[in-house]
Amino acid sequence: MGEHVGEHVGRAPLRQILALAVPALGVLAAEPLYLLVNTAVVGHLGAVPLAGLSAGGIVLAQIASQMTFLSFGTTARAARLHGAGRRADAVAEGVQATWLAAVAGLVITVAGQLLAAPVAGLLTGDGRVAGAAVSWLRIALLGAPLILVTMAGNGWMRGVQDMRRPLRYVLAGNVISTALCPALVYGLGWGIDGSAVANVAGQLISASLFVRALRAEGVPLAPVPAAMRAQLGLARDLVLLGLAFQACWVSATAVAAHTSAAAAGAHQVVFQLWMFLAFVLDALAIAAQALVGAALGANDAERARRLAWQVTGCGLVFGSLLGVVFAALAGSLPHVFTTDATVLAEMPGAWWFFVVLQPIGGVVFTLDGVLLGAGDAAYLRTATASGAVLGFLPVVWASLRFGWGLVGIWSGLSAFLLIRMVTVLARLRSGRWAVLGSVR
Template structure:
């Protein structure tokens, strides 16, 4: 493929994925903006409950990444029936995992929030929000499988349409349920559950039409394959989200204003990082398909092209964020103390964008190659060596929220350094050969 053709394919996959990823966290941003108007206690409660929810569900994004990589490899190898069979097993896994997560969150809400440092006026609204939103577990995981299967088929436009529609439904329901109906944080949670449920049903119908019709029964050998492919990515994701949950818990132990400010900064950071992740999705599909076809040189060329695109997108995001430090926080809260707290970490949020642009693209490249063992090792190392020690140091020295956010800088720098080192070699292009059995 020539340079122009590669550019067209990258943009054709990345741009719809970027818009979809930017729209997806609006489920959280809409809640943050609306709940922020209820008061600081409610906003702090949302921050803690959202961190718990993210920790509980994002660890299962192996369903998205594992499905994308495997479907892309199998389609590249001209094995669509195997791709369909693999997707069905991912659906069964999502049902089982979703029911388990819902049960744990509903039964153990109190101890979980205690562990997260929730106290005082934030405890009651956090409990209400978490127990209701827990019922989004199965829909969320089914949506993840739907995204993964369609991305593996190099279709990022359909997920965009479904995601935007879900966000529109969520926004309308949340506005109605929070204020006119008067449900408060319960209305925010309920609106999200309904929107995610409708999205899950839509994705399942679309995937059924796009892939051959395999048997719907669970296949133990295929489930074992899914577990084998996903286990390293699961450990990687658990280490990352638990580390970030520790960061939120550390902010909660400073005071209510600190955790409220952290919630706003965190949502805005996640919005930009997920937008940059659009190029990572292109990497999963392009590299997975190229290696499925046995074309290592194309996979390497695509990887380097995507890295440059990720860096450029990150620089653009940084330049957009830098002048908005006095504007964006006010969208989510009117509390001057919270706005000032967000401002104290705003430069770090902005300067993390170029690093994130490269990091997330290379995550996608290595996921497309099935190189999950490397991703696990590099991410766990970054959490243990970078994130957690800086959090502990910041708390012990009383550095406040800015000190805590330097832990995110340490995490990202270690990750990107390891990824660039790995990319220079060829070993990552050989991993998929060991996964030939679907």
């Protein structure tokens, strides 16, 4: 069986990357696309609710980002086992990740209810915005265990190269959320709280489908402490990696919120578009992660290296195309999200950075997938922390001190991405990431 999988991986051409990336794109795009719809719905309530959504949303996003090992770490381990012909063991990684998700999600929900108010106040510096953020966040946090279970489900399914079922499951939840959001916000008059309720409803549907799929695999469902400890070993590096990202994103949101409600609203719109396109490009990274992990699990280092360079080229091309498209939409797309003149006036300070950075993001995000597929999280952690400490954070906080506004915030993001691009390309060229075996 291991030889059969190895031969299949060895034959994988560029079209196989795209065959895996297209359904992965649907999964990745579903949540940020819902958030864009959410932003548009809440944005028409005014600058204060939109700024509250920005603050509350960034906190919830950071919680999920700190738990990325449930998806990316599980994919890396499951892909190697799948490449070695050990499907049942690969699925078992998903069982243990789901247990970790459920426990961590409950802890986060309880802690979040207690900390929502002080965190929102720290981020916003405006009583009205903080009130809106707390109201949204306390409801949205009820979905934390569901978000994490869905992440674990995506992780093991990607590892065994099953990309179609996750697409169906995530779309089912997000379609419900998208339909409910305007009905609750406007129809029932729940305002910003309605968007949070719609979010939790969709997460419940998706998480339930992933749990049902795991039970249907016929593998033991009992928790195995030793297996969970092994997953937490990789989790350490991924959590630190996530902390570097979140220090940047939270700092950017806080600086925008302390600048003005209009700046915070404009940053919310452009940042959600940025995250949406990052997830679009991450579809290539997920395909690379699954295929590179399987190639290394099948002891085919040459195939893994070839895939890595192929996906890097794809990321550059797709990122460039996205930059062109959103440059053309600069005059019209912002008006879809808000009619507030003050928010629209702030938008150009971030928009053109967002456009120019797309090709760089295409290279960086796809190479993240390559290195995560190889289990090279320790190097990626250090590279990301270097970009945050040397590039993003000094510029962002200087922006607050000297009043540079959104131009300063997005200049920091540019420095961050350039540092990361140099470091991950250097790692790719070195070849030291290509460690063989079913488990790294």
